[in-house]
Amino acid sequence: MKRNQTMFQRILVAFVVAPLAALVACAQTSNITIARPDADSAGIQSQVVSLLQNIPRTIRDRVFSAGCQIVIVPTVPEYTGYGYIDKPRGYLDGGGYDNADGLFIPAKNQLLIAERVSYRNSAPYKANRIPYVLLHEFGHAFDQYLGKSLSTPQWVATTLPRFLDTHTREVQKLSNTDKATLAYFCQAGGSGASETFAELFCMHCQSQSQWSSRQAALVAKFQGTDALVRQVMSNPDQVTTWAGD
Numbered sequence: 001m002k003r004n005q006t007m008f009q010r011i012l013v014a015f016v017v018a019p020l021a022a023l024v025a026c027a028q029t030s031n032i033t034i035a036r037p038d039a040d041s042a043g044i045q046s047q048v049v050s051l052l053q054n055i056p057r058t059i060r061d062r063v064f065s066a067g068c069q070i071v072i073v074p075t076v077p078e079y080t081g082y083g084y085i086d087k088p089r090g091y092l093d094g095g096g097y098d099n100a101d102g103l104f105i106p107a108k109n110q111l112l113i114a115e116r117v118s119y120r121n122s123a124p125y126k127a128n129r130i131p132y133v134l135l136h137e138f139g140h141a142f143d144q145y146l147g148k149s150l151s152t153p154q155w156v157a158t159t160l161p162r163f164l165d166t167h168t169r170e171v172q173k174l175s176n177t178d179k180a181t182l183a184y185f186c187q188a189g190g191s192g193a194s195e196t197f198a199e200l201f202c203m204h205c206q207s208q209s210q211w212s213s214r215q216a217a218l219v220a221k222f223q224g225t226d227a228l229v230r231q232v233m234s235n236p237d238q239v240t241t242w243a244g245d
């Protein structure tokens with residue numbers, strides 16, 4: 001009898017857990033759209049669904065509940081209509097949007113994942129950095145979510161005094177060599193702080209063995225900034241403490 005009860009409980013658990021898991025997957029899929037389905041789209045969509053599991057659940061749920069949409073696009077310029085003259089922030093190598101394999105569009109709360117990328121006039125090739133791009137751009141979406149969650153909403157949380165000051169101080173302490181290596185994260189006008197947040201967020205959604213040497217240098221040189229990123233990743237409500245100095 002006891003054994004039967006246990007079996008019964010197990011079956012019950014299976015019946016409850018399986019639909020719940022399906023519901024969770026379904027809720028996430030509803031936040032993912034495919035702009036123009038082709039032979040690669042479905043595979044990329046399931047890769048995205050599985051990668052989203054690397055993001056702490058509270059963060060994922062809150063960012064999606066706030067309306068963030070992931071859009072799988074053939075190429076970034078095809079979807080956005082951007083000309084090749086525009087340059088994404090921080091692109092120092094002369095690449096334009098034809099070279100972007102992902103993008104977060106704050107005004108639309110959309111995170112684009114490109115199926116294909118091309119460099120200047122070269123033929124488009126299949127995007128091969130989807131895990132990195134998705135998690136980094138999700139960091140930007142989370143930054144915006146945090147900013148807007150405040151009682152006095154901000155575009156993004158990384159412009160709040162505590163985060164910006166901590167980041168600026170750490171930039172000032174860098175040697176010229178480190179500044180050259182980490183130039184992308186040292187940009188002026190809040191861009192560097194925003195990129196540092198997104199990159200550290202991405203890193204903490206991956207295992208340390210996946211970090212590049214530049215990423216390892218970033219966390220080593222921006223320990224105070226990193227502590228703040230980890231703080232809001234474990235409890236997004238802590239962002240309220242960033243508003244004061």
Ligand SMILES: [Zn+2]
Nearest residue numbers: 136140195198
């Ligand atoms: Zn970025």
